[in-house]
Amino acid sequence: MRMRVAYLGGVLPVLMSLSLLLTVLPEQVLAQGEVTSKIYRYRERVASGYYEGYEVSPRRQRARVAIPGTPRGTFPFGTASSAVRLRSRLPDSHRGLKFYERTTCIECHPREARDLHSTRADITCRQCHGPEPIAAIDHYYSPMNSIRRYAYICSKCHEGATVNFADFYVHEPPAGSLETWKSFPVLFVAYWGMLLLLVGTLAFFVPHALMVGARELTETRAFRIPRLITGHLFESLKQGFRSNKGKRSKKKKARADEGNNAH
Amino acid sequence: MHIRRFNRIQRLSHLFLVVTFLIQSGTGFGRLYITTDFGRSLCRLFGGYEAAIVIHFWVGVAMMAGFGGHILYLLKRIDRKDPVKSIMGPDSLVPGPQDGQHMFQRILWTFGLGSHPKLDRWAYWEKFDYWAVFWGLPLLAVTGVMLRFPVWTSIILPGWVLNIAALLHRAEAILAASFIFIVHFFIGHIRPTSFPMNEAMFSGSVHLEEAIHEKPLWVERLKKDGKFEQQKAKPPALWYRVLYYIFGYTALGFGLYILVNGIIYGRYIELH
Structure with a gap:
């Protein structure tokens, strides 16, 4: 009887707290949800360049035509609007840059070359961003797109990386700057x-x-x-x-x- | 005549903390400064960049085990008949309103205004030392484990938490090391009353005159409670004193080496 009371008094509250915790915590995303078999994956998708529609579709992200700094929907659509693009969504993020062939990544992105991945693990830009033309990180078909970055980029070194894992800021903004207060406020406050x-x-x-x-x-x-x-x-x-x-x-x-x- | 100030468990805990803290500083700052000559030479001491993190992790695990042991020790020391007195009493390291008063009084004393406060067993700066380690250790441990196992961490937490963890781990390590290597070493070794070394934490006892000078209320309380005779201790043996002098100055030298080079090479690293 005492054992039962002890069990009910000790184990049940723990189980109940755990189930409550599960409702609070974010839903678990299994590692590499898209990659069920690495061998088939490589043969059928990566090597062939063929991807299923669900893997590359924009999902919640809609095609966006925007002018930086201008609130959405306030600018008029017209013939000239088709030329307006955000670089982070282009299939070739460096399209139209003059003398691009003669420059190196570090010349334009010096800060990005000073993060832990570059200085400690000796990872080069191409290892993550891929060959030319370098797709913008938010382009639908880019491996860097946040919907599949964890599987196509992070998992190359961090086996088992999840969607959450890809939220890590590889290129951290300068923690103390006022811009970081807008883009990454927790880092700013912690700093x-x-x-x-x-x-x-x-x-x-x-x-x-x-x-x-x-x-x-x-x-x-x-x-x-x-x-x-x-x-x-x-x-x-x-x-x-x-x-x-x-x-x-x-x-x-x-x-x-x-x-x-x-x- | 000497009176006992620290028991064997307390002295061993401090010794364990000194050794592990210096190893963690060496391996941690070696990795933080790895892009500089200073960092590379520090890492070389511990077998290189990769070996340093393995040592850092396992010594961290040992520190956490020690911290767990310390919690058990604290729980054991609580008097169950009168827990409030044992937690808030004069033998406890829990800060009280009198500590703020003592600090204020001592600041005035440094300006020549008023007398030195009559301190009991633990002074406010000693309590600060203790609690700085007490909250710093779990913070370093939690963030350290998160950084060591980033994939596991990101199963339940978003990846940007790792950016915060890295920042907190580094900042807390810099805070702890600079406090220990500047303030704690100054108080323990350099200031006139302690110079050349405050031996109490190694010998376990202090000279009665020193105790009366620094902690008069404690001595008075011991006499009043009739515990003075029990607290009497033998002065430490010569070989033992020589040993801990060598150890203390080695620790001081190593700490100053990290501190000075850390400041010199500080411009080549980033906090985040």
Whole structure:
């Protein structure tokens, strides 16, 4: 009976909390949902360049024609509108750039080359962004598109990467800048919070410790304590040295006596 | 005459923390500064860039095990008959309103205004030291595990949380290392009352005169409670003192090496 009560009192609340937790947590997305078999996957899709409609369809993303900085729907559609494009949605993101063939990625994207992937893992731009023409990250058919990035890009190195995983900002914005407050506010707050904590702690304790040290210098009493400590140490060392010296001289004397006796 | 200030478990915990903290600093800052000569030489000490992270992770696991042990030790130390007194009493490290008062009084004393506060067993700066480690360790552990297992983490959390984790892990490590290598080392080694080294955490005992000078309320309380005789301790042996002096100064040297190079090479790395 007691066991049953203990079971009902202990296990059931745990199970209930777990089920509650499951309703709160985001829905699990199995790793590589699109890739059921790597071998078939490669043979039928990647190598052939053929993808199923569901893999490349825009889903919730709609084709967007927009002018950066202009609210949606306020600009008129006209013949000229067809020329308006966002680079992040072009099939060739560098289309129309002058002297593109002679430039390197770092010349135009210096900050992007300083992230952990580049500096620590020696990953080159092409390893993720692919060969020319480099599709824009939001283009429907781009492997970098967020709907399939985890399977086509991240999983190359991070086996088992999920949709969530692809949310990682490989090219982080500068955490302290005001632009980051708009694009990645949590990073901005974490950065300034930790910086304030670091600066605040040191700004209080470093001068405080130094001032205490300076004040103690004026106190004759404070000097008695280190003298007490070191004095004892030096005295002990001296005594130890003397006693060893005494032992050595006694040994020498004993040896000399032995020699004299032998003669 | 000496009186006991720390028991064997407390001293061993501190020694464990010193060793693990220095290893974590060496491996962690070695990896953070890997693009510089300083980082490469630090990593070389631990077998290279890849070996450093393996050591960093397992030493971190050991630290968390130690932290778990410390929690058990704390729970054991709570007096079940009078838990409030043992948690909030003068032998506890839980901060109280008197700590703020002592801090204010001591600041005035540094300017020559008023007398030095009469401290009990734990001073406010010692409590700060303790709680800084107490909240810093779990933060570093949680973010460290998240960064070590990013794919597992992203099963339940969005990937951008890893960006935050990396930032928090680095910032907290820099905060902890700079506090220990500047403030804690200054208080423990350099300031006139401690110079050349505050031995209490290694020997376990302090000279009575030192205790009366720094913690008069504690000594008075011991005498009042009739525990003074029990607290009497033998002074540490010479060989032991030499040993912990060498150890203490090695730790100080290693810490200063990381601190100075960290500042010099700081412009080549980013916090996030």
